[in-house]
Amino acid sequence: MIRFCPKHKSSEKMLAELKKRLIKFKEKLEQSKKQKKRSGKRGIKKEGLQAVLVGFTQSGKSSIMKLLTNTNPAIDAYNFVTKELLLGALNYEGITMQVIDMPAINSEYCDFGIVNTADTLLIVVSSLREIDEIEKFISKTFGKRIIVFNKADKLTENEKRKIESYLKSRRYNFVIISALTGENINELKEKIVQSYDIIRVYSKEPGKNPSERPFVLPKSSIVMDVAKKIRIPETQIKEILIWGPSSKFPGQKVGLKHELKDKDIVEIRTK
Ligand SMILES: Nc1nc2c(ncn2[C@@H]2O[C@H](COP(=O)(O)OP(=O)(O)O)[C@@H](O)[C@H]2O)c(=O)[nH]1
């Protein structure tokens, strides 16, 4: 429009206005370019089930990351060693989950875009007062929370009991572990799985052992959902037998609408 605007006295005002708008527009363009660069730097796509390790420096996040996943993060007695987040896969009983080792929650490197959207927060502490401190940083999160009290190897039995009863009284979902000795690491893995709204269901063929890998289904799934996963058409089904938490007795016969529970075993017999 500036180019086509007639250049004479009566259009001066209009031309000045247009030039002002052009400068503003260029500024905006520059800003949005910068923003794109910034957010593109650490674009990690959320895939499946995601847990993120949060806590202060030296609490043992990277040591736990190493135990949970196939990664090899830097672990040090220096503060703020982790400056970039690290992505790893946790394989547990046939389920694959994403775990993220996040730089210290109070450092500029902490990515709250990820912390705020994670399914599960692993709140790593080695003293009780850290919990309240961390909670100030995670008010905008919606993931389930697990307090991971680390460095249990440094505690006496008496200290452990006191910490346990405090955490119970606060109704925290917690686990007391040691990344050094590996104490309670499996309990931690189990708690991570249970924090997601999923159930594990094993299928079984007549006369055979249950499958090694479970089907991972949303909570309150029914037998029909498993039949769909195995691609057995409804009309082909003769009977359904069930073992595990949702059964009244081992090998109970149920219908397609039977609601499943975590760790159920289902046998679908066809005609
Ligand atoms: N005694 C003991 N030391 C630990 C444990 N976990 C981590 N540490 C030590 O604590 C320091 C910080 O560990 P690191 O995993 O780097 O913590 P981060 O800063 O939270 O990532 C290192 O010197 C570790 O060896 C544990 O369970 N017991």
Ligand SMILES: [Mg+2]
């Ligand atoms: Mg670290």
